[in-house]
Amino acid sequence: MTWLITGGAGYIGAHVARAMADAGERVVVLDDLSSGVPGRLPAGVPLVRGSAADRALVGKALAEHAVTGVVHLAAKKQVGESVARPLHYYRENVHGLAELLEAVVAAGVPRFLFSSSAAVYGVPDVELITEETPAEPINPYGETKLAGEWLVRAAGRAHGMATACLRYFNVAGAARPELADTGLSNIVPMFFDRIGRGEAPRIFGADYPTPDGTCVRDYIHVADLADAHLAVARRLAERSGAGDGELTLNIGRGRGVSVRELADVVADVTGFTGAPVVEGRRPGDAARAVASVDRVTKELGWTATRDVRAMVASAWEGWRLLHPGAAPRRPVS
Secondary structure, X not given: OEEEEEOOOOHHHXXXXXXXXXXXXXXXXXXXXXXXXXXHOOOOOOEEEXXXXXXXXXXXXXXXXXXXXXXXXXXXXXXXXXXXXHHHHHHHHHHHHXXXXXXXXXXXXXXXXXXXXXXXXXXXXOOOEOOOOOOOOOOHHHHHHHHHHHHHHHHHHHHOOEEEEEEEOXXXXXOOHHHOOOOOOOHHHHHHHHHHOOOOOEEEOOOOOOOOOOOEEOEEEHHHHHHHHHHHHHHHHHOOOOOOOXXXXXXXXXXXXXXXXXXXXXXXXXXXXXXXXXXXXXXXXXXEEOEOOHHHHHHHOOOOOOOHHHHHHHHHHHHHHHOOOOOOOOOOO
16 A cells, blocks of 8 residues: 655644554655645655646656555645635635546545545534534635535545545644644644743633633644544555445544633643633634544544643644744733
8 A cells, every 4th residue: 555645744744644654554745845844754755746736746646656545635724814715725625626536536546535624514503513413614614625525425436436534623732843833823833822922822702601611622632633544544445445435534532622721731831820811702613612533433443542731742842842942931911
């Protein structure tokens, strides 16, 4: 087996590439390096620089490396940007996926694992989100992920591919400091950025119908997420094709943590002594979004093992590596 990982030099992608390579899988990465970092890749993993939407480039990579499965992580993923630039998101995430699938089908690759998102669910008012919870995305990013799932499943059924769509919940942490998240779109690095400037972490809304009034989310360590990809890839390798392999799985811990609880863990790990500042609610934020993980446990025997403190502590170690001298400053009064 050889797996092509698109977006494999990114934050999540590099963790997936390392987990699979460390487990003995043959891996090749395709990344346009718009946000990826080549230094994240393990020694010996080939890097093909370019877009997953470049059908000719993808076809060449599939043939040269004798690829037998694709893990597709490359995508645009900023919710706010998707609202401002919906055409860009549909072009990158949907049209780009269609081009990739054309190349994969032409090459006869029999396995395809798609990186989806809990954003496909929108804001369901349920205790636990199952894979049967209606998918009603509320922004173009979520819409493109849902459309991507449709495309992947349809292509699998029509062309004999075993497929899987993984709906991630909130990803945090780092397996190694050098693999840490370099962006500021996720909540943990957003907290780090503010406390490093002596500013209190921001909590958007403290009047939700939750135990402490702040939003409750399901946070998963990126290393656990990478392990889940490995488990799913190996399951697809056992399947013979369409009808024998079509998985849609939530990937989370199945446990809710409030934003205030997360802020407390961040303060404890970093030593920041200021209290979070509460601002108004953001449009579209659900009070609670926690995964049911029964299906992935039943299908694969997989479960997340790392807790929120491990996520924050590993992310902080990575943040300090990427920001030399980083330390909490005295809160601005």
